[in-house]
Amino acid sequence: MHRGDEVFITKSGKYYHYFDDDCPTSSSILKGKRQAQRIKEDEAKARGYSLCRHCAKEYNEDLRERGLRRNANGEIERAGCGAAILLFGLGAGVIFAVSSYLI
Numbered sequence: 001m002h003r004g005d006e007v008f009i010t011k012s013g014k015y016y017h018y019f020d021d022d023c024p025t026s027s028s029i030l031k032g033k034r035q036a037q038r039i040k041e042d043e044a045k046a047r048g049y050s051l052c053r054h055c056a057k058e059y060n061e062d063l064r065e066r067g068l069r070r071n072a073n074g075e076i077e078r079a080g081c082g083a084a085i086l087l088f089g090l091g092a093g094v095i096f097a098v099s100s101y102l103i
């Protein structure tokens with residue numbers, strides 16, 4: 001959801017922003033308080049814009065929430081599969097324990 005093909009750029013800024021109101025700049029753009037232009041992310045990079053640090057932070061947190069992370073090459077990969085399986089196992093164990101108690 002954070003990452004689309006298009007991003008916002010503001011007239012004065014050096015940074016580009018994702019369409020996400022977790023970023024104060026994007027938030028004011030989305031509310032119509034600030035003028036911005038929509039361009040392709042690749043084009044923004046080509047024009048020398050860099051990703052806003054708020055957007056970068058939110059984007060990385062979003063990836064983590066989904067069990068994804070960026071590797072050293074900046075590629076997105078899945079992380080924490082083991083933890084998910086462990087949690088699932090624990091959940092199933094609790095449900096089993098509760099249902100056998102009720103019976």
Ligand SMILES: [Zn+2]
Pocket residue numbers: 016017018023024025026052053054055
């Ligand atoms: Zn931003």
